[in-house]
Amino acid sequence: MNEYHGYDTYLEQNLDSSIRELSQLVAQPSVGAQDWGLKECATLVGQMLEKRGFAVRVLSTEGAPVVFAERKGKNDKTLLFYNHYDVQPPEPLELWESPPFEPDLRDGKLYGRGVSDDKGHIAARLFALDALLDSEGELPCNIKFVIEGEEETASVHLHQFVLENKALLAADACVWEFGGVNEEEIPIQYLGLRGICYVELSVESLSTDVHSGLGGSIFPNAAWRLTWALSTLKGQDERIRIPGFYDNVRPPSELDRELLAALPDIAQEYKSRYGVKEFIKGLTGGTELKVEEIFSPTCTICGLTSGYQGAGPKTVQPARASAKVDFRLIPDQTPAEVLEKLRTHLDAEGFSDVQIEFLGGEPPARTDPDAPFINIVVDTARDVYGVPMQKVPMTGGSGPNYPFVHDLGLPVATAGLGYPDSRVHAPNENIRLDLYLKHAKHMVRVIREFAK
Amino acid sequence: MNEYHGYDTYLEQNLDSSIRELSQLVAQPSVGAQDWGLKECATLVGQMLEKRGFAVRVLSTEGAPVVFAERKGKNDKTLLFYNHYDVQPPEPLELWESPPFEPDLRDGKLYGRGVSDDKGHIAARLFALDALLDSEGELPCNIKFVIEGEEETASVHLHQFVLENKALLAADACVWEFGGVNEEEIPIQYLGLRGICYVELSVESLSTDVHSGLGGSIFPNAAWRLTWALSTLKGQDERIRIPGFYDNVRPPSELDRELLAALPDIAQEYKSRYGVKEFIKGLTGGTELKVEEIFSPTCTICGLTSGYQGAGPKTVQPARASAKVDFRLIPDQTPAEVLEKLRTHLDAEGFSDVQIEFLGGEPPARTDPDAPFINIVVDTARDVYGVPMQKVPMTGGSGPNYPFVHDLGLPVATAGLGYPDSRVHAPNENIRLDLYLKHAKHMVRVIREFAK
Numbered sequence: 001m002n003e004y005h006g007y008d009t010y011l012e013q014n015l016d017s018s019i020r021e022l023s024q025l026v027a028q029p030s031v032g033a034q035d036w037g038l039k040e041c042a043t044l045v046g047q048m049l050e051k052r053g054f055a056v057r058v059l060s061t062e063g064a065p066v067v068f069a070e071r072k073g074k075n076d077k078t079l080l081f082y083n084h085y086d087v088q089p090p091e092p093l094e095l096w097e098s099p100p101f102e103p104d105l106r107d108g109k110l111y112g113r114g115v116s117d118d119k120g121h122i123a124a125r126l127f128a129l130d131a132l133l134d135s136e137g138e139l140p141c142n143i144k145f146v147i148e149g150e151e152e153t154a155s156v157h158l159h160q161f162v163l164e165n166k167a168l169l170a171a172d173a174c175v176w177e178f179g180g181v182n183e184e185e186i187p188i189q190y191l192g193l194r195g196i197c198y199v200e201l202s203v204e205s206l207s208t209d210v211h212s213g214l215g216g217s218i219f220p221n222a223a224w225r226l227t228w229a230l231s232t233l234k235g236q237d238e239r240i241r242i243p244g245f246y247d248n249v250r251p252p253s254e255l256d257r258e259l260l261a262a263l264p265d266i267a268q269e270y271k272s273r274y275g276v277k278e279f280i281k282g283l284t285g286g287t288e289l290k291v292e293e294i295f296s297p298t299c300t301i302c303g304l305t306s307g308y309q310g311a312g313p314k315t316v317q318p319a320r321a322s323a324k325v326d327f328r329l330i331p332d333q334t335p336a337e338v339l340e341k342l343r344t345h346l347d348a349e350g351f352s353d354v355q356i357e358f359l360g361g362e363p364p365a366r367t368d369p370d371a372p373f374i375n376i377v378v379d380t381a382r383d384v385y386g387v388p389m390q391k392v393p394m395t396g397g398s399g400p401n402y403p404f405v406h407d408l409g410l411p412v413a414t415a416g417l418g419y420p421d422s423r424v425h426a427p428n429e430n431i432r433l434d435l436y437l438k439h440a441k442h443m444v445r446v447i448r449e450f451a452k
Numbered sequence: 453m454n455e456y457h458g459y460d461t462y463l464e465q466n467l468d469s470s471i472r473e474l475s476q477l478v479a480q481p482s483v484g485a486q487d488w489g490l491k492e493c494a495t496l497v498g499q500m501l502e503k504r505g506f507a508v509r510v511l512s513t514e515g516a517p518v519v520f521a522e523r524k525g526k527n528d529k530t531l532l533f534y535n536h537y538d539v540q541p542p543e544p545l546e547l548w549e550s551p552p553f554e555p556d557l558r559d560g561k562l563y564g565r566g567v568s569d570d571k572g573h574i575a576a577r578l579f580a581l582d583a584l585l586d587s588e589g590e591l592p593c594n595i596k597f598v599i600e601g602e603e604e605t606a607s608v609h610l611h612q613f614v615l616e617n618k619a620l621l622a623a624d625a626c627v628w629e630f631g632g633v634n635e636e637e638i639p640i641q642y643l644g645l646r647g648i649c650y651v652e653l654s655v656e657s658l659s660t661d662v663h664s665g666l667g668g669s670i671f672p673n674a675a676w677r678l679t680w681a682l683s684t685l686k687g688q689d690e691r692i693r694i695p696g697f698y699d700n701v702r703p704p705s706e707l708d709r710e711l712l713a714a715l716p717d718i719a720q721e722y723k724s725r726y727g728v729k730e731f732i733k734g735l736t737g738g739t740e741l742k743v744e745e746i747f748s749p750t751c752t753i754c755g756l757t758s759g760y761q762g763a764g765p766k767t768v769q770p771a772r773a774s775a776k777v778d779f780r781l782i783p784d785q786t787p788a789e790v791l792e793k794l795r796t797h798l799d800a801e802g803f804s805d806v807q808i809e810f811l812g813g814e815p816p817a818r819t820d821p822d823a824p825f826i827n828i829v830v831d832t833a834r835d836v837y838g839v840p841m842q843k844v845p846m847t848g849g850s851g852p853n854y855p856f857v858h859d860l861g862l863p864v865a866t867a868g869l870g871y872p873d874s875r876v877h878a879p880n881e882n883i884r885l886d887l888y889l890k891h892a893k894h895m896v897r898v899i900r901e902f903a904k
Binding site for chain 1: 686
């Protein structure tokens with residue numbers, strides 16, 4: 001496809017200035033969980049789009065504002081990009097090698113909170129549009145961006161937003177926020193996302209912390225109540241014990257298993273990267289590990305808090321205890337269903353004192369692996385990465401793709417600049433500049449081939 | 453006993469200046485768990501004793517120094533006071549109505565960390581000596597003080613210190629660090645202390661925290677491992693499940709039960725003070741509640757820490773999790789025995805990945821309720837409090853009385869300025885000034901009657 005030589009040259013020659021723009025975006029904190037900098041970041045993203053001739057509207061929701069932008073192109077086809085400008089909390093701060101909101105370029109990588117998830121994708125896609133506009137003065141088709149600010153807090157208001165703005169968001173296809181290469185540098189096409197139901201479970205057993213010598217024998221202990229309640233949710237065999245939890249889980253199809261079997265084995269890579277000594281459930285690798293990773297719903301304790309947590313001993317019986325717990329859902333599970341079953345289960349087990357606070361959720365959704373747009377995205381990758389994308393039936397993470405798939409009726413393709421050591425959601429989040437450039441090149445091709 | 457009129461007048465007239473001295477002592481932080489201000493506090497306590505003509509030695513141990521002080525008196529009898537100058541951590545700071553290390557006098561109460569536990573006792577006892585010295589110019593008997601700096605961190609080095617300094621510490625009787633009145637203003641004589649074994653249990657399942665969308669289905673989760681391990685230690689029926697844990701627990705004697713039955717019912721008081729809705733084990737009050745409070749060994753979760761603990765959701769699978777756990781022990785249990793049984797139990801349950809860090813322990817010990825010195829302390833209370841002390845066979849808390857009872861062979865009596873709302877180990881720790889004065893008056897009587 002030597003028709004892309006000019007675009008590629010433009011991107012290679014202007015990489016530095018795009019990375020400078022990305023660095024400005026990363027330097028603006030936008031931590032949803034801590035209500036830190038969201039509006040400022042939405043404004044900044046809006047300015048970046050206006051610079052490219054987009055008509056930008058910053059639309060308010062009951063939560064963080066959504067940046068919507070649209071620019072007409074040469075024909076009537078419309079491609080919608082879904083991205084988000086919010087980021088995960090930077091904690092634990094002491095593990096960062098450079099401050100999370102002071103982007104730092106080292107060894108061909110740019111470090112900072114949100115640099116991969118998801119600000120790098122916003123910047124790289126705008127960079128691709130720069131190449132198209134530089135060459136042709138206009139876009140080959142209509143381009144829309146919907147960039148929300150609540151993705152890292154479970155996109156609580158996005159579903160409603162999509163339902164209320166179906167005409168505005170109407171399109172023919174959608175490029176999702178993320179994507180990237182696997183351990184073998186093969187770009188991956190994720191065809192769906194697991195759902196999520198995120199809750200905080202809390203217990204208050206006393207009105208004040210009490211000396212443990214006094215209360216230990218006769219007062220209820222919030223930390224014990226929480227521990228016992230949690231231990232009824234999942235057994236050491238990793239089986240989730242909430243009655244009916246698995247009722248709506250659709251097992252993987254034969255095609256799903258075939259797609260997963262075609263992927264490289266991940267066992268050794270995971271063991272060395274994350275320090276896994278042994279996988280759970282007796283898994284050792286191969287297709288079964290890959291199937292389990294994606295098609296098994298989860299109940300994960302994300303955090304525990306109670307009583308004294310400082311250095312040394314403190315003899316106190318805590319009045320309060322809480323746990324953050326996320327459930328990853330498989331089609332056709334829904335967050336509402338899990339919430340209801342969880343409450344029923346805790347009550348039945350004698351834990352009506354355990355409060356459930358719903359912190360957000362999204363149902364799972366998948367796109368047809370054979371959709372024509374999916375194949376455009378998959379095939380155009382070959383020219384950039386040397387190989388076509390490898391299709392993966394679903395990814396373990398979650399996101400608000402459900403309304404795009406089921407309410408807007410769009411095929412949703414993934415593509416991105418991620419790689420296995422991106423450390424999203426963890427300290428030292430980073431992107432590789434070579435993959436940033438490749439993603440921009442890929443997007444130029446996707447837009448042009450889609451517009452044909 | 454009008455022979456005490458002069459002493460009482462002295463104490464009443466000089467209360468303000470004693471409270472000023474106590475305030476200086478409380479203003480000096482001495483948080484053992486945080487290694488904060490211990491040496492400075494030991495020096496300050498030494499100066500307070502030197503001012504009263506004591507020969508003071510600040511003796512080093514492998515941990516915090518021990519302040520030893522001695523002053524000869526009119527006869528050869530020797531009374532030993534055991535106290536400690538270290539205090540509990542002040543956290544959670546936001547719940548204090550005045551800063552923990554800025555003693556604040558409000559409504560007849562002095563607030564500050566350590567004001568009751570145990571600095572108020574040190575100051576009140578020195579105040580009693582002031583009254584004796586003012587009147588007679590000398591002490592009626594030999595007085596020794598041993599004031600350690602590791603009581604709140606389980607007196608790790610005190611047992612060894614006592615064994616190495618048996619001649620120095622030789623005495624005829626011992627007054628313990630604490631004591632006080634109950635809900636009905638009756639002074640209580642605690643005849644023993646439960647033991648303690650304090651551990652931190654920790655699990656490390658990965659080398660780094662991981663996105664919960666990735667790890668939830670296939671990686672071991674430290675928070676789950678900890679939750680499951682804890683849930684094997686004690687069941688919802690409050691029965692501790694470590695094999696052999698109860699083997700060496702001696703049940704209360706008939707006399708123990710009688711002494712407890714004579715005490716006022718505590719159920720309503722506990723419910724209103726600590727917000728207890730229901731006691732555990734089906735207890736409702738009466739003698740059974742009192743027996744259970746004291747004669748039942750415990751396994752208390754004092755703290756839980758893992759993963760994300762901030763506001764809102766964070767989708768992370770934690771690499772580490774830990775719990776602070778204390779066991780209160782009944783004669784003849786020992787910390788070493790519990791540690792060994794705990795390790796064996798965790799291994800047998802498949803939790804060899806759970807690390808045990810021993811943060812300190814003391815065996816339980818009791819004094820004979822009929823010892824003559826106990827009766828001196830009990831009887832002299834009547835003149836100050838209007839009633840004699842009420843004997844309680846043991847208290848729920850722990851302390852290093854074992855070497856004093858079993859190695860020095862001393863009867864150990866308790867007496868003090870505490871009251872049920874002292875909030876020791878909790879925010880807004882405080883003493884009542886009227887009880888401070890009463891304790892000093894009581895000590896004058898104890899010393900003079902003991903010396904007779």
